[in-house]
Amino acid sequence: MLRPIQLFPALTDTVNVRYKVIFLNNVFTFAGLVSLAMSVIRWNTNPFLGKVDLLFACAAFILLWILHRHHKMVELIASIALWLCFVQFLIVFFLANGNPTRSGLLLLILASAFYLKGRQAGYSMLAIILALVVGNHLSGLFPSEFKNLDILSLGFYMLAQFFIIHNYESLRETQTSHLKALNANLEALVKQRTEQLAAVNSALEKEKENLTRLSSTDHLTGLSNRHHFENVFAEYSPATRGKTSDALILIDIDNFKKINDTYGHVLGDKVLKSVAACIKKHSRASDITVRWGGDELIVYAPRTSLKQAYQLAEKMRKQIHLLDITEIDTITISAGVAVLQAGDTLSHLLHRADNALYEAKQAGRNNVYSAALG
Numbered sequence: 001m002l003r004p005i006q007l008f009p010a011l012t013d014t015v016n017v018r019y020k021v022i023f024l025n026n027v028f029t030f031a032g033l034v035s036l037a038m039s040v041i042r043w044n045t046n047p048f049l050g051k052v053d054l055l056f057a058c059a060a061f062i063l064l065w066i067l068h069r070h071h072k073m074v075e076l077i078a079s080i081a082l083w084l085c086f087v088q089f090l091i092v093f094f095l096a097n098g099n100p101t102r103s104g105l106l107l108l109i110l111a112s113a114f115y116l117k118g119r120q121a122g123y124s125m126l127a128i129i130l131a132l133v134v135g136n137h138l139s140g141l142f143p144s145e146f147k148n149l150d151i152l153s154l155g156f157y158m159l160a161q162f163f164i165i166h167n168y169e170s171l172r173e174t175q176t177s178h179l180k181a182l183n184a185n186l187e188a189l190v191k192q193r194t195e196q197l198a199a200v201n202s203a204l205e206k207e208k209e210n211l212t213r214l215s216s217t218d219h220l221t222g223l224s225n226r227h228h229f230e231n232v233f234a235e236y237s238p239a240t241r242g243k244t245s246d247a248l249i250l251i252d253i254d255n256f257k258k259i260n261d262t263y264g265h266v267l268g269d270k271v272l273k274s275v276a277a278c279i280k281k282h283s284r285a286s287d288i289t290v291r292w293g294g295d296e297l298i299v300y301a302p303r304t305s306l307k308q309a310y311q312l313a314e315k316m317r318k319q320i321h322l323l324d325i326t327e328i329d330t331i332t333i334s335a336g337v338a339v340l341q342a343g344d345t346l347s348h349l350l351h352r353a354d355n356a357l358y359e360a361k362q363a364g365r366n367n368v369y370s371a372a373l374g
């Protein structure tokens, strides 16, 4: 496919900027010093060329200075340098009796054009220089010392340079596109694998959450199970334990055996679920609601005083009493309330709550009793 020719495109190609800066630094230093020396040597014999050399020496040093301060302008500076060299070449070859020994300069300019600006710029300059040299030779417009053989060998050198650079560039482009294709494949593969891993990860994460939830939840009521609550309580810092006023409400459904026996286990389960839902509904988000076992439920309420816990238990008792389950007249619960004290284990706390619950049952059920503060 034919690409549009870009003659010395400026400021766009940032590839190899660092190397271009180093290259141009060397070229300007070398060209500046040589031009200065040539200017001194020629000043008396050929004042015109002496001045031209001095001019180019100054241009080289100015460009060196600009490049030193503005590395980002390397593309623009490279273009200016190439055009300057080109102009110098024109002056030397057409106005100052171009001679074959200086043809090496042409090859230098071409190589630099290829290196600095790429294939298109190099080809364009090669074609322009060849056309000018051959054109001038044939027309004899500006007298030069070139003979037919010089023109032929110059053409041959340029052709050789063209092929060398063309092959090199083609190879480089093939390698680059091959690398790009490999890179794209690799990226696609990495992306695909990353997506697969992410999907597996999130599935595993969901599964883990599910398992954690299942292992910590009572499947009938949806409340935390005994095992989970024991773990949570065990992890509860001993330093905090007893320092904040935490309360535990132990709830037992009254005459639940009778409900089971009269209406069957299915209805018994329904009652259990309704009571659990009611308890959950009237707890705070920070409370832990637990199915301790059978028809015994627990509400563990952090930062709650005995009085507050009693009021909460009372509220729950009243709400449960209002539950409407068609087959049953009323559902009642009894509850025992206790607060965590310094040095308490879970069994200490439960023991006090259980005693209070026992008193509530003894007092005729449908009651809330608080354990006395020790």
Ligand SMILES: Nc1nc2c(ncn2[C@@H]2O[C@H](COP(=O)(O)OP(=O)(O)OP(=O)(O)O)[C@@H](O)[C@H]2O)c(=O)[nH]1
Pocket: 220, 252, 253, 254, 255, 256, 257, 258, 260, 264, 265, 266, 267, 268, 269, 272, 293, 294, 295, 361, 365
């Ligand atoms: N339907 C059902 N019943 C259960 C379940 N777990 C335990 N139970 C029953 O719950 C009853 C518990 O009765 P208790 O608490 O001992 O006695 P109660 O009849 O409630 O009498 P009080 O507690 O003194 O008021 C037993 O009959 C158990 O079989 C369950 O998951 N579903």
